[in-house]
Each structure stands twice: as C-alpha cells, then as structure tokens.
Amino acid sequence: MSPRAQSAVKxxxxxxxxxxxxxxxQAWTVHAQSxxxxxxxxxxVQFRDMWLFSQFGEHVVPSLxxxxxxxxxxxxxxxxxxxxxxxSRWGRVAAMPHIEFxxxxxxxxxxxxxxxxxxxxxxxxxxxxxxxxxxxxxxxxTIDGVRGIDPTLIDTARSYGIRRAARIRRIVLPAAMPQIxxxxxxxxxxxxxxxxxxxxFSSTSGVGYVLLISKNTFQMGPMWAxxxxxxxxxxxxxxxxxxxxxxxxxxxxxxxxxxxx
Amino acid sequence: xxxxxxxxTAVTTVEPRVQRGVRLPFExxxxxxxxxxxxxxxxxxxxxxxxxxxxxxxxxxxxxxTFSKLWDFMxxxxxxxxxxxxxxxxxxxxxxxxxxxxxxxxxLGTNDFAARAFRVPIxxxxxxxxxxxxxxxxxxxxxxxxxxxxxxAFGAFWPLLIQTMYGVHDVDxxxxxxxxxxxxxxxxxxxxxxxxxxxxYIATGLRIASTVSLIxxxxxxxxxxxxxxxxxxxxxxxxxxxxDLYAYALAVGFLxxxxxxxxxxxxxxxxxxxxxxxxxx
Amino acid sequence: MSLSVDDGEFLCVxxxxxxxxTTLLKCVAGLLRPTQGSVLLRGKPVTRPPEEMALVFQxxxxxxxPWASVANNVLLPLRxxxxxxxxxxxxxxxxxEAVGLGAASDRYPWQLSGGMQQRVAIARALAYQxxxxxxxxxxxxxxxxxxxxxxxxxxxxxxxxxxxxxFVTHDIDESVYLADRVVVLTHAPTEVKEIVGVALPKPRDxxxxxxxxxxAHLRAHVYRLIKRxxxxxxxxxxxxxxxxxxxx
Numbered sequence: 001m002s003p004r005a006q007s008a009v010k011x012x013x014x015x016x017x018x019x020x021x022x023x024x025x026q027a028w029t030v031h032a033q034s035x036x037x038x039x040x041x042x043x044x045v046q047f048r049d050m051w052l053f054s055q056f057g058e059h060v061v062p063s064l065x066x067x068x069x070x071x072x073x074x075x076x077x078x079x080x081x082x083x084x085x086x087x088s089r090w091g092r093v094a095a096m097p098h099i100e101f102x103x104x105x106x107x108x109x110x111x112x113x114x115x116x117x118x119x120x121x122x123x124x125x126x127x128x129x130x131x132x133x134x135x136x137x138x139x140x141x142t143i144d145g146v147r148g149i150d151p152t153l154i155d156t157a158r159s160y161g162i163r164r165a166a167r168i169r170r171i172v173l174p175a176a177m178p179q180i181x182x183x184x185x186x187x188x189x190x191x192x193x194x195x196x197x198x199x200x201f202s203s204t205s206g207v208g209y210v211l212l213i214s215k216n217t218f219q220m221g222p223m224w225a226x227x228x229x230x231x232x233x234x235x236x237x238x239x240x241x242x243x244x245x246x247x248x249x250x251x252x253x254x255x256x257x258x259x260x261x
Numbered sequence: 262x263x264x265x266x267x268x269x270t271a272v273t274t275v276e277p278r279v280q281r282g283v284r285l286p287f288e289x290x291x292x293x294x295x296x297x298x299x300x301x302x303x304x305x306x307x308x309x310x311x312x313x314x315x316x317x318x319x320x321x322x323x324x325x326x327t328f329s330k331l332w333d334f335m336x337x338x339x340x341x342x343x344x345x346x347x348x349x350x351x352x353x354x355x356x357x358x359x360x361x362x363x364x365x366x367x368x369l370g371t372n373d374f375a376a377r378a379f380r381v382p383i384x385x386x387x388x389x390x391x392x393x394x395x396x397x398x399x400x401x402x403x404x405x406x407x408x409x410x411x412x413x414a415f416g417a418f419w420p421l422l423i424q425t426m427y428g429v430h431d432v433d434x435x436x437x438x439x440x441x442x443x444x445x446x447x448x449x450x451x452x453x454x455x456x457x458x459x460x461x462y463i464a465t466g467l468r469i470a471s472t473v474s475l476i477x478x479x480x481x482x483x484x485x486x487x488x489x490x491x492x493x494x495x496x497x498x499x500x501x502x503x504x505d506l507y508a509y510a511l512a513v514g515f516l517x518x519x520x521x522x523x524x525x526x527x528x529x530x531x532x533x534x535x536x537x538x539x540x541x542x
Numbered sequence: 543m544s545l546s547v548d549d550g551e552f553l554c555v556x557x558x559x560x561x562x563x564t565t566l567l568k569c570v571a572g573l574l575r576p577t578q579g580s581v582l583l584r585g586k587p588v589t590r591p592p593e594e595m596a597l598v599f600q601x602x603x604x605x606x607x608p609w610a611s612v613a614n615n616v617l618l619p620l621r622x623x624x625x626x627x628x629x630x631x632x633x634x635x636x637x638x639e640a641v642g643l644g645a646a647s648d649r650y651p652w653q654l655s656g657g658m659q660q661r662v663a664i665a666r667a668l669a670y671q672x673x674x675x676x677x678x679x680x681x682x683x684x685x686x687x688x689x690x691x692x693x694x695x696x697x698x699x700x701x702x703x704x705x706x707x708x709f710v711t712h713d714i715d716e717s718v719y720l721a722d723r724v725v726v727l728t729h730a731p732t733e734v735k736e737i738v739g740v741a742l743p744k745p746r747d748x749x750x751x752x753x754x755x756x757x758a759h760l761r762a763h764v765y766r767l768i769k770r771x772x773x774x775x776x777x778x779x780x781x782x783x784x785x786x787x788x789x790x
Contacts, residue, residue: 006374013378021382036400093292094299104517106476108483108491109510112498116506117320152604158590159571159597160619160670170618174609193390197480200392215396227393234388251650255608258652 038220046225055210060229063195063206066123067237070130071191075184077131078138083168085139086146086176103136107194111201121202130194134187141183145176178252181245188241192234207233322504330508344512346489350406350478351520354413355471362418362470363463366425370459371451376426387423391416391477399485409481409489416477417470424469428462429455457534464531468524475520479513490516543579543733545725547708552700554717555710556764557727558771563710566732567678570708571597583674592674596667600679602660606651612638612662613647619670637669638662640702641695657688661695668699674706682712690748693720697746714768718760719746726767735767 001009026040051060085091111129118125153175157167199208207226214223246253304324310316311323322330334340369376391412402408432455440450482491490513497505543566547553557563568574570581572591581588583595591597596619599605606615613634620630638644641661651659660680667675677696681689693716700707711717717724724738740760742751751757 010374010377013374014380017378018381018385036397090295093295097296097300098303100521101514101518104472104521105510105514106479106517108476108480109494109513111483112494112506113510115498116503117316119320150604152599152601153607155568155573156597156599156605157618158573159595160622161591161593162619162622166622170621171607174607177609189388192388193392196390197392200395200484211393211396215399223396227389227397230393231385231389234390235385238388251609254650255652259603 036220038224042221043224043228046221047228050210050222050225051229059205059207059210060233062123063199063208063233066126066130066199066206067188067191067195070127070195071134071184071188073127073131074134074138074187074191078135078183078187079142079173079180081135082139082142082180083146083172083176086143092143099136099139102133103140107133108197108201111198114198115202121204126195126198126203129198130191133194134191137186137190138180138183141179141186142176145179146172148179149175178249181249185238185241185245188237189234192230192237196230319503322507326504327507327511330504331511334508334512340493340512343488343490343493344516346406346487347475347478347482347491347513347516350409350413350481350487350489351471351475353406353410354474354478355417355467357410357414358417358421358470358474359467361414362421362466363425366422366463367429367451367456367459369422370426370429371455383419383422387419391473392480395481395484398481404486406487408485409478409487412481413474413477417474420473421463421466421470424462424466425459428459428466431462432458460534461528461532464528468521468528471520471524472517475517543727545734547706550704550706551722552697552707552709552720554721554724555708555727556712556714556717556724556768557732558729558768559712561727561729561732563712563727564678567597567676567708567710571595571676573597594673596670596672596675598660598663598667598675598677598680600682602656602663602680602683603651605663606659608650608652611648611650612643612654615651615662616647616666616669619666623670633669633671634665637665640668640699641665655688657684657692660684660692664692664695664699668703671703672705674708675700677707677709679711680709681716689716694746694748696720701745714761714764715752718742718757718764719748719751724760724764726764726771729771735771738764 022040029037029039085095107129114125114129115121118128149172153171154167157171162170195206196208196211199206200212203209207230211223211226211230214220214226307321307324311318311321311326318326369379394412394415398408398412402411436454436458437450440454445453478489479491481487482489483495484491486492486495490509494506494509494513497503497509555563555566565574569576570588572581572588572595575589583592607618610618616634616637617630620633625633634647635644638647641664643658643661643665646654646658646662651662654662660683663680681692684692696707696709697720699705709717709720718740721740724740726735726738727733728735738760742754742756742760
C-alpha cells in the first residue's frame with residue numbers, strides 16, 4: 001500500500017475505532033438489559049443532567065479544589081525539599097529510608113489513620129492526605145533533576161559571581177524543570193486517584209462521595225455518570241498539564257532535538 | 262598544585278584537604294550508620310511524641326505499642342492468612358495484567374495501524390482511576406477474589422502496556438536492518454532483536470505495575486471487604502481499634518517496601534542486560 | 543610552578559594533554575582552591591571568583607542556558623551588577639554586535655552553530671566588562687575556518703577593551719599567533735618549562751603574520767619543547783608550590 005493510502009487508512013481507523021467502540025457499548029447495554037449496566041445513552045443523559053451544571057458546584061468544585069490544592073502543596077514542598085537534597089549526599093542518605101517507606105506504602109492504608117489523627121473528614125484532612133502522598137514523585141524527580149545538572153552550567157554561574165540563592169532561582173530550577181515536570185505529571189494523576197479514594201472512604205461532598213451514595217442507593221444512572229465524570233476529570237487535567245508543559249518546556253524539546261541522549 | 266582528580270568533580274564547595282577520588286574504607290560503614298540512625302531517630306521521635314502526650318495515645322499509639330501489637334499479630338494464624346490473601350490478590354492482579362499487557366503492547370508497538378486505531382481509546386481509558394470502578398465491581402462480582410484481581414489487573418495493565426509499547430518502539434533501527442540483511446525472518450527479528458531491547462522498559466513497567474497492583478488489591482479489600490489486610494484495616498477502623506489499625510498499616514507498609522525492593526532489583530538486573538550495554542550485535 | 547601575568551597582556555598557556563591546564567585556569571578563576579600555593583590578584587589572594595574576571599569554557603553549549611534566549615544568556619551575569627535596566631540592555635546589545643551576533647539576540651543557543659554559540663559565550667564575558675578574561679581552549683570544538691575568525695575576534699576585543707587575557711590551548715599555531723608571551727608547561731608533575739616571548743608585529747593577520755619567518759621559528763621552537771615533553775619520561779619531582787600572580 002502506498003504511503004499516502006497508509007496514512008489515510010490510519011486516520012480512518014483513528015476516527016472509526018473509537019466511534020465503533022462506543023456504538024458497541026451502546027448496543028451491548030441495550031441487548032444485555034443488565035441492572036448494573038445502563039444504556040450508554042442513559043448514562044450520557046444523566047451526565048448532562050447532573051454535571052452540566054446542577055451538581056457541578058456542589059460536588060465537582062470541592063473535588064477539584066482538593067486535587068488542585070493538594071497538588072499545589074505537594075509541588076511546593078517537593079521542590080523545596082528536593083533541591084537541597086539534590087545537592088547534599090548525606091541529606092539524601094538520611095532521607096532515603098523515609099522516602100522509600102512512604103512511597104511504597106499503599107496510600108489507602110493510611111486513610112483511617114488520617115481521619116483518626118485529624119479528627120475530621122473535612123477539607124484539611126483530604127487536602128493534607130493528597131498533598132502528603134503527592135510529594136514523593138515530585139521530590140524524587142527533583143532530586144534526580146538537580147543531580148543531573150551539568151556542572152559546567154554551575155561553574156559558569158559561579159565564575160560570574162552569582163550567589164547561591166540566585167543560582168538556584170535562575171539556573172538550578174530551570175535546568176531541573178523538565179525532570180520535575182515528569183514528576184508533577186505523575187503526582188497529578190496520583191492526586192486524582194487519592195481524591196476519589198479518600199472521598200469514597202469518608203466525605204460529605206465531592207465526586208467520590210456521589211459515587212458511594214449512588215451505589216448505596218442503587219441509582220445506576222448517577223453512579224455511572226460519576227464514573228464517567230471521574231474519567232473525564234482525569235483526562236482533562238492530564239491534557240491541561242500536557243499543554244502547559246508543551247508551552248513552558250518548548251525549549252527542552254528544541255534542545256533535545258539537537259542534543260539527543 | 263591541585264590534583265588531577267579535581268578537574269572532573271562538580272565544584273560547588275571548597276575542596277577539603279583530603280584528595281577526592283580515594284575510596285575511604287569507612288565510607289560504607291558511615292552510610293549504613295546514617296541510614297540506620299535516621300530510621301532510629303524517627304522511631305524515637307514517634308515514641309516521644311506519643312508518650313509525651315503531644316499527640317494523645319488514643320490517636321497515635323506509641324511506637325513500642327504498635328510494634329509489639331504487630332509482633333503479637335505475627336504469632337496468629339489469622340494475620341498470616343490475611344497477609345497471604347493480600348499477596349495473592351497482588352500477585353494474581355499483576356500476573357493477569359502482564360499476560361495481557363505484554364503481548365498487546367508488543368502488537369501495538371510493532372503494528373502502526375493497530376496503534377493508531379486504538380490510540381484514542383487508550384488515551385481516554387488510561388487516566389481513569391481504577392478506584393472509580395469499585396462500586397461496579399462490588400455490585401457485579403461481589404466481595405470475592407475475582408473483584409480484587411480484576412481491579413488490580415485493570416490498574417496494573419495500563420502502565421505496563423504503555424511501557425511495553427515504548428520499549429518495542431525504541432528498538433535500534435540499525436540493529437533491525439542488520440538482522441534483516443542477514444536474512445532473519447520477521448518473527449526471528451522480533452524475538453532476537455526487538456524483544457531483548459524492550460526488556461528494560463518492560464521491567465520498569467513491571468515495577469510501576471506492581472505498585473499499582475498492590476494499592477488496588479488493598480483498596481478492594483478495604484472498600485469491598487474482600488478478605489485480606491485491607492479488610493482487617495477496615496474492621497479495625499470500624500471498631501475503633503486504633504492500635505490494631507496502626508499495626509496493620511505498618512504491616513502493609515513493610516509488604517509494600519519488600520515488593521518495591523524486589524521489583525527494583527529485577528529492574529536493575531534487566532537494565533544491565535540491555536543490548537546497549539553489550540558490545541556489538 | 544610560579545607564573546606572573548602582566549596587566550593588559552595576552553598570555554597563552556600550552557602543554558601536553560593532561561598536564562592540568564584546565565585545573566590551573568580554574569584555580570586562577572577562583573573556582574578551585576589549590577592544595578598548595580596561592581593565586582594573587584593585584585597582591586590580594588583569590589578565594590572565590592573575583593568580580594573583574596570572566597571565564598570562557600571550551601564546552602560552550604554546556605555553559606549556555608538552553609531555556610533562555612541569546613540575549614538573556616548574555617544578560618545573566620549583568621543582573622547581579624548594580625546597573626540600570628537601560629544600561630544592561632545597551633551592554634547586551636553592544637557586546638552582541640561586537641561579536642557579530644546582533645541579529646541573533648532572540649534565538650535560542652541550540653538553534654545556533656557551534657561557532658556562533660561560542661561567540662555568545664564571548665559576548666556574555668564582554669558584557670560583564672571584566673578586566674581579565676580567562677579562556678580555556680575555547681576554540682578547540684570549533685571548525686578550522688571559524689576558529690580563525692574567532693581568534694581575530696579575540697584580538698580585536700582585546701585591543702578595543704584593553705583586557706588582560708590568559709588563554710589556554712593545545713594548538714601551538716594558535717598560541718603563537720595570539721600571544722604576547724607563551725608559557726610552555728611540562729607533563730605531570732607539571733612545571734613551567736619555558737616562557738617564550740612573541741615579538742610579532744601587530745595587528746596580527748591570519749595570512750601575513752603566519753607567512754613571517756619569525757612566526758615559523760617561534761612556532762617550531764614551541765613545537766620542539768612540547769614534543770620533547772611528550773617523549774620524555776616523567777621524573778618525579780616535588781616541584782615548588784605554585785604562585786600565580788596576576789596584574790601589577
């Protein structure tokens with residue numbers, strides 16, 4: 001097949017397959033008539049009714065707030081700790097056992113503890129829980145990013161008499177940013193998961209809460225609409241991050257093209 | 262005159278009097294001491310914070326209490342049963358994910374038509390937090406091992422799939438062309454060139470997937486009451502048995518660390534074996 | 543090893559590979575502390591990078607910030623000097639013009655060729671307005687034709703701004719072409735083998751200067767010194783502690 005024909009077929013597949021899958025989903029749910037798997041069309045109608053925009057403010061906004069706040073705190077803490085640890089070998093040795101433990105423990109194991117310690121299931125508990133676990137991917141990537149900075153760059157800055165604080169702001173941070181961004185991407189996805197899980201466990205508002213309540217009351221339509229919403233949220237946040245990364249780190253792609261490996 | 266070794270080091274501090282580049286015999290010992298000392302210090306801090314009442318002991322049982330509780334548990338049959346159930350759920354979830362993700366990943370990585378066809382569905386399904394499926398599983402498959410394995414496998418599938426696709430894609434085109442010039446058939450090329458090149462990526466994917474699998478296996482137990490450590494945590498939480506709660510959390514933490522160390526070791530092994538580390542094709 | 547650099551002179555340092563030329567330069571620049579001996583700038587010891595010194599490295603691409611434009615790269619050292627914004631912009635513009643990159647100020651370093659990137663590094667050093675410029679094999683990674691242009695640029699800059707230059711190179715022709723004096727180093731343990739005065743007429747020119755018989759003699763002389771170094775077996779000598787004095 002000629003290259004042009006190949007391209008055309010690939011484009012066609014790219015459009016047709018997703019549509020085909022959706023139609024198949026609809027067809028199957030119509031045919032199966034299962035109590036737990038409402039028709040795709042029903043789900044979409046529910047989705048529009050609930051999330052656009054009647055329950056948006058009540059549930060989507062709190063969930064988004066928790067994700068963004070938790071993520072934001074994790075970014076600040078992760079970078080603030082990661083930079084000095086990136087420079088200090090002994091700091092890393094001392095911090096390693098803790099980092100290794102907290103990144104390996106499944107976050108849900110600490111959900112009940114988090115509630116017990118903070119005596120609440122409110123926003124502070126949720127945000128701090130999300131922030132705590134989202135620190136680690138960013139922290140680790142910041143450390144790696146700092147360690148990987150070319151010493152020539154630092155020597156140049158030093159030779160021009162640029163002091164440490166300014167060096168960190170103007171050289172270390174930008175140079176490590178591509179690696180830090182990779183950690184941020186992971187943390188953002190993690191934040192969504194942890195948000196859902198913590199709201200499902202104990203909450204009075206939020207998308208995870210809706211998920212739980214609709215399951216408990218056997219409202220399949222709203223339940224599936226919540227599942228779809230969670231998927232959409234995850235996808236949109238990832239997309240927003242990818243776009244931001246593409247803009248701010250455009251220099252990195254150009255630089256990499258000239259300096260591969 | 263300054264020594265040669267100094268040219269190579271990144272200089273951000275003043276050089277010490279001792280020459281760099283000489284491996285001090287106490288290096289290993291010092292590192293171990295600091296590492297262990299750090300752990301000891303934080304455990305001590307835990308004990309102090311709790312015993313002193315800074316955080317009340319009902320909220321934060323003392324370190325000594327928690328560890329002794331865990332020790333007691335480890336003498337009970339029930340604990341090890343639950344432990345084994347969680348390990349089983351994790352292992353099966355990871356196995357199912359691997360059996361599905363690696364072949365599909367190889368297929369999508371080598372067949373561009375298929376890759377393009379399924380690009381959009383993958384992009385949409387990938388970011389879905391598997392935890393969102395808990396209610397569906399609860400209602401359909403119930404509080405059984407099947408639910409746990411399905412959830413764990415679903416979550417572990419995606420990172421492994423993506424990593425496998427990258428790995429297969431990343432094969433050195435020169436190596437493939439050379440093999441073709443030597444008359445190797447399509448499947449032989451796949452087996453001898455592409456797959457070995459993809460192994461490190463798959464190993465990384467396994468490490469990531471194993472973490473995800475543990476989280477989801479545990480989550481299934483916690484929320485659905487499937488037997489295992491997660492269910493024990495749920496019980497302890499419902500009955501307000503804070504000491505048990507901390508002890509189980511500690512146990513899960515250790516399990517997580519053990520799994521992470523094991524998978525990282527496998528990953529390192531695979532990276533060493535990578536064709537790029539060998540001399541010539 | 544003991545060495546003095548006079549105000550306003552162009553001093554080249556040559557020697558066999560691995561004899562520590564880069565280390566020497568880093569010590570002079572205040573980036574490394576010598577394990578023995580000292581560096582004195584106008585009588586005062588150098589403990590950290592002095593304000594009046596600028597350094598140009600061989601690996602230009604690794605010393606330029608890939609996330610910043612050429613203009614911002616040149617601007618970086620100026621941010622920490624007490625200057626107004628207008629003054630800074632003017633300095634950046636002028637130094638980029640001086641190296642012939644006036645049009646490239648908004649591009650990124652990795653979009654430029656190797657020779658152009660090194661010019662950016664030189665422009666950056668110039669904008670800083672140092673009185674002393676240290677250059678560590680700056681043209682080694684650049685192609686031969688561009689090298690000639692950059693050498694002439696360096697001489698021009700030195701004339702215009704009256705800077706003292708300490709120039710490390712392994713290229714013998716280059717060292718004789720550029721220098722007022724050439725310091726020839728031995729292999730490790732490194733010492734000063736000889737200091738060769740270069741009395742060639744100025745302004746130097748790539749074609750006519752290199753045609754002069756004096757050029758050929760000087761070049762051959764330095765070459766012989768180096769060759770003997772490369773062949774000679776190393777004799778372990780303690781060597782004197784180093785004193786590098788810069789400026790009167």
